[in-house]
Amino acid sequence: MNKLIAIVLASLLAGGCTQARSGDEPITNSDRKDSEVGLRYIALTYDDGPNEEVTARLLDVLKENNAKATFFVHGSLIASSAKIIRRMDAEGHELGNHTLRHANLTGLDGDELRTEIEGASEALMAVTGKTPTMLRPPRAAIDREVKDVARENGLAIALFDNYPSDSRPWKTADGIRKSIVSEARDGGIVFLHDTSMRSVDATALVVRELSSKGYRFVTLSELIAKKGPIKPGAVYRNGYVAEP
Numbered sequence: 001m002n003k004l005i006a007i008v009l010a011s012l013l014a015g016g017c018t019q020a021r022s023g024d025e026p027i028t029n030s031d032r033k034d035s036e037v038g039l040r041y042i043a044l045t046y047d048d049g050p051n052e053e054v055t056a057r058l059l060d061v062l063k064e065n066n067a068k069a070t071f072f073v074h075g076s077l078i079a080s081s082a083k084i085i086r087r088m089d090a091e092g093h094e095l096g097n098h099t100l101r102h103a104n105l106t107g108l109d110g111d112e113l114r115t116e117i118e119g120a121s122e123a124l125m126a127v128t129g130k131t132p133t134m135l136r137p138p139r140a141a142i143d144r145e146v147k148d149v150a151r152e153n154g155l156a157i158a159l160f161d162n163y164p165s166d167s168r169p170w171k172t173a174d175g176i177r178k179s180i181v182s183e184a185r186d187g188g189i190v191f192l193h194d195t196s197m198r199s200v201d202a203t204a205l206v207v208r209e210l211s212s213k214g215y216r217f218v219t220l221s222e223l224i225a226k227k228g229p230i231k232p233g234a235v236y237r238n239g240y241v242a243e244p
Contacts, residue, residue, distance in 0.1 A: 038214050039214050039215075039216055040185075040186035040187075040213075040214050040215050040216070041186060041187065041215070041216050041217075041218050041222075041223050041226055041239070042184060042185075042186070042187070042188045042189075042190065042210065042215050042216075042217060042218075042223070043069070043070060043188070043189050043190065043217070043218060043219065043220040043222075043223045043239055044067070044069040044070070044190050044192060044203065044206075044207075044217055045069065045070045045071075045072060045096075045136070045158065045160065045189060045190060045191055045192065045220060046058070046069060046070070046071050046072065046192050046193060046194040046199075047072045047098060047136060047191070047192070047193050047194075048072075048074055048098070048102070048193050048194070048195050049071060049073060049074065049077070049081075049193070049194035049195060050071070050073060050074075050077060050081045050084045050085065050088075050194060051194060051195050052081070052084065054194055054195060054196060054197055054199075054200060055071075055084055055088075055194045056084060056087075057197065057200050058194050058199075058200045058203060059084075059087060059088065059091060059093075061200055061203055061204045061207070062091070062093070062203070062207075062217075063091060065204070065207040065208065065211070065217075067207050067211075067217035068092050068093055068094070068217055068218050068219045068222070069093050069094070069217065069219065070093065070094040070095075070096055070134065070158075070219050070220040070221075071088055071093060071094070071095055071096065071194065072096040072097070072098035072134075072136040072158070073085065073095060073096070073098055073124070074098055074102055075097075075098060075099055075100035075101060075102070075116075075119060075120035075123055076100060076101055076102075078120070078123040078124060078126075078127055079123060079126075079127070082127045085124075085127050085128065086127065086128065089128045089130070092219075093219065094132075094134070094219035094220060094221055094222075095124050095128060095130070095132055096132050096133075096134040096135065096136055096158060096220070097117060097120045097121050097124065097132045097134065097135040097136070097155060098120065098135075098136050098138065099116040099117060099120050099135075099137070099138060100115065100116045100117075100119035100120045100123070101116065102138045103116050103138065104138060104139055104141050105117075105137045105138070105141055105142070105143075105146045106141045106142065106143045106145075106146060107141075110145070110149075113145060113146065113149055114149055117135065117149055117150065117153060117155070118153060120132075121153060121155070131154065132155065133154060133155060133156060133221055133230055133232075134155060134156055134157075134158045134220055134221065134230075135150050135153075135155040135156070135157050135158065136157070136158045136159070137157065140159055142157060142235065147233045147235070148233065150232065150233050151232045151233025152232075153232075154232045155232055155233075156224070156230050156231055156232055156233070156234050156235075156236060156242075157233070157234065157235045157236065158189065158220055158236055159189070159235060159236060159237045160189040160190065160191035160237060161183070161185075161188055161189055161237050161238050162179075162180060162183045162184065162185075162188050162189060162190040162191065163179075163190075163191040164176045164177075164179030164180045164183075164190070164191075164192070164202070165179065166192050166193055166196065166198065166199045166202065167193050167195070167196070171198065172198065173198045173199075173201035173202040173205065174202070174205070176192075176198060176199065176202035176206075177202045177205040177206050177209070180202070180206050180210075181206060181209055181210065184210055184213075184215065185238075186240075187223065187226075187227075187238050187239045187240035187241075188238060188239070189220065189223070189236065189237065189238060189239055190206075220236075220239065223239035223240075224236060224239050224240075224242075226239070226240070227239075227240045228242075
């Protein structure tokens with residue numbers, strides 16, 4: 001019997017190199033998930049487009065650099081910009097709700113508020129066949145009623161923690177780059193606009209520089225999902241923190 005056990009053990013040891021790794025064995029670099037080898041994640045978000053020329057060039061830059069982004073599109077432009085919006089969706093970017101008429105939501109009554117939010121979601125659904133999960137209120141104006149209507153419509157509220165003031169006419173592409181890079185952090189949400197070529201040029205610089213530092217550019221929903229499910233009605237200034 002002892003001889004038989006010895007033979008079985010020898011056979012198992014000899015074949016160990018071809019067996020799957022057990023839970024007790026150390027994890028090698030090839031076994032690690034991205035987060036375990038130092039990668040950091042960040043979301044580039046763009047408001048107020050699409051602009052036919054600027055947004056098209058921005059999509060080219062993102063594609064060239066294998067980067068994903070989230071676009072909070074102006075609701076009134078959705079129907080007339082269906083082609084480029086479908087391109088955003090086809091290339092793996094996220095489309096978010098930025099209201100129907102870019103209204104200050106905290107200044108509206110209940111019916112007007114619902115029209116602004118639900119109208120934009122319906123317009124996106126008509127073009128992409130998908131209902132958005134993220135809302136960015138214009139001017140970051142939110143109150144309890146805005147949160148409640150967002151929650152009822154399955155929308156989380158997307159704010160930001162990295163704003164390089166790219167819409168200021170005096171801000172150069174390199175100045176925008178410096179602002180973004182200096183504030184970059186894992187889980188960060190960058191607030192930009194796809195209405196100026198300066199922002200596109202800055203994006204190209206930022207993606208290359210931060211990629212070399214271990215950052216990966218994902219959609220906002222993908223960023224939030226790194227830490228847990230998206231919470232409708234919650235406010236996200238950082239992709240990893242849901243504020244009630």
